Amino acid sequence: MEKIPAKTVSVTVADVAHAAGVSKATAARVLGGYGTVSDKVREAVKRAAQALDYRPNELARSMTTGRSGTIGVVVGDIENPFFGSAVRGITDVARLAGFNVILANSGESLAAEKAAVKTLIAKQVDGLIISPAKDSEIEHLREAERSGRPLALLDRAVARLDVDTVTTDDFEAAQAITRLLIGQGHRRIAYLTACDTPDHCFSQLSDIYTSSVRLRIEAFIGACRDAAIPDAARWVRVGAVNPQAIRAIVTELFNAATPPTAIIASDSLIGLEVFKAVREMGIALPGDLSLISFHDADWTAVTSPPVTVVQQPVYQLGETVATLLIGRLKGETGPARTVVLPTRLIERASVGKARLVATAI
């Protein structure tokens, strides 16, 4: 009964134990780094492991311990520099704490997000970090909680969910930039967001299913109202999800009888496309149009003019949410924590005084 190890057959603790002349349990103790073993036995086992090229099977370990040492992360789009930085923050903190990250892209699709959550739970991740596509349908998030795995939210809060959440101060930021614009005489300010509504039109706040964007629009409309600019809601444009859609919105905006004198872009992808579009249309920044974008993406500093932005501590957003989650994994209890990171307005040259437009009688 010779045992002929095929190249696909991996060496196990049993093999090492046998080679070292000790029991499986003892070998497992030194290989797994737990319990107590005498020094000489430890050495013998280590030598045997080395000789046999033993490689631990984390899956088997996870099976018995119930912990996989893995965190599941679901973001909208890793290609978006915003999430790129956040994920880097998460992975850095996770690695330092001995955790790995399984990454899933939702593409901002609820169905994809649900599937990802289900898969991650099945994979027995110890905890989840999610940037939920919508806060309207959260059954799958509750399911994650029910599975006993801590959940933490990234960038987007869900009021009905009592979990650790890290966001940036969207309301404050939107209020500040709107006031800045109003202070420069702007009264026709358009707000462009990738968030979409069923009819692709904005009519009321409750149609916006992403908390961060909802807060921004609320602040935007509020600041306008405070300045006696009525019905700012009609300047909100949703569904700016790709270059084509953004082009269409910009075109529509400037084909109207009264085009905007300022645009707020809800993320840097929108900001970039607006910048390109208006440049091609011969609209001068900031002469004809003022532009402010959320997220201080790298490009915003090198354009002519450079773009005024809301700087968001994105890497730190990832770091913080990972720290919170790992705290739970290490046994921290207590009520859900909400961290709101401050933003900073970086004023550059894309904002100027509103020009009185002839068409506006």
Add this chain to the structure above:
Amino acid sequence: MEKIPAKTVSVTVADVAHAAGVSKATAARVLGGYGTVSDKVREAVKRAAQALDYRPNELARSMTTGRSGTIGVVVGDIENPFFGSAVRGITDVARLAGFNVILANSGESLAAEKAAVKTLIAKQVDGLIISPAKDSEIEHLREAERSGRPLALLDRAVARLDVDTVTTDDFEAAQAITRLLIGQGHRRIAYLTACDTPDHCFSQLSDIYTSSVRLRIEAFIGACRDAAIPDAARWVRVGAVNPQAIRAIVTELFNAATPPTAIIASDSLIGLEVFKAVREMGIALPGDLSLISFHDADWTAVTSPPVTVVQQPVYQLGETVATLLIGRLKGETGPARTVVLPTRLIERASVGKARLVATAI
């Protein structure tokens, strides 16, 4: 002997089987979607699973099947848009094929890369996609192969490793842009790369441990030699790893008696920092200096002047390497495949004729 399921105790196939009044094997068959089961039994099991809120344990499945449905990916820095796009390509292809991705950042550190590979193997990933930090030390990559897991290389080839590899045509691209510059009369062309050498100086090609960069420098020097520009090697600058280092290099370059009239940036992070630095130094593009960068990052199109770049099909790079790897996972055999994706030169306005500089006697 009542069984009181604590909230942390998950329901298993055994529980479902019991509730449905069938054997564990039968329940497992419908839950796992394999084997054959009668329709009525299938329904009964599904109902029971639903009622008990059964959630499969992929870890247990992986234990017995030997497949985890997971691909390990190690990149230098997910924050770099280059890798962001590549990883998106990988995850998209992986998801479609039913695989998940565990992501690890090496930070271009060999030690971190080794640790990541070890961890990923321990986690029983089915295969690995790596963008190796160095092609000089590859024992850990061989170990991955020895573990029986297919390995595929992203963006960087390793000659001594016989595995599927997907790169872009670095040699051709570097040759083309160098010739373009030379055609414009440039003879003092600096090449900046993040790759580093022990003494932070470039002396010979074999000091460069990243194949893509080595090929580029080889093409660069070769094209210079063809144009009777001797010793182009002295214009190569390594270690452009962060903004500070890049600033220092640019400063050094322009403090010299004979500053360069053109700069080639080996990635978009370098390109961006060079752009900022020369702008601050009052060096005009393309009047005083011509600039070409690898990677058509979004910012390169919106600067003034916009930057001439080597467009690399980065998303496709990720797609392709994932496709190759998954092919292996599905049983494809045969010799290692090498795919070299073509690049495209996007000529914009950052390149101009070389100006005769007074200081160059």
Add this chain to the structure above:
DNA sequence: ATGAAAGCGCTAACAG
């Protein structure tokens, strides 16, 4: 300090 044995949740033969 060490060993024997049980079992995590699932799949994979092999019977019937």
Add this chain to the structure above:
DNA sequence: CTGTTAGCGCTTTCAT
């Protein structure tokens, strides 16, 4: 078509 029986590789009581 369905049930029985073994494990996968590891950790973990419980003895010794």
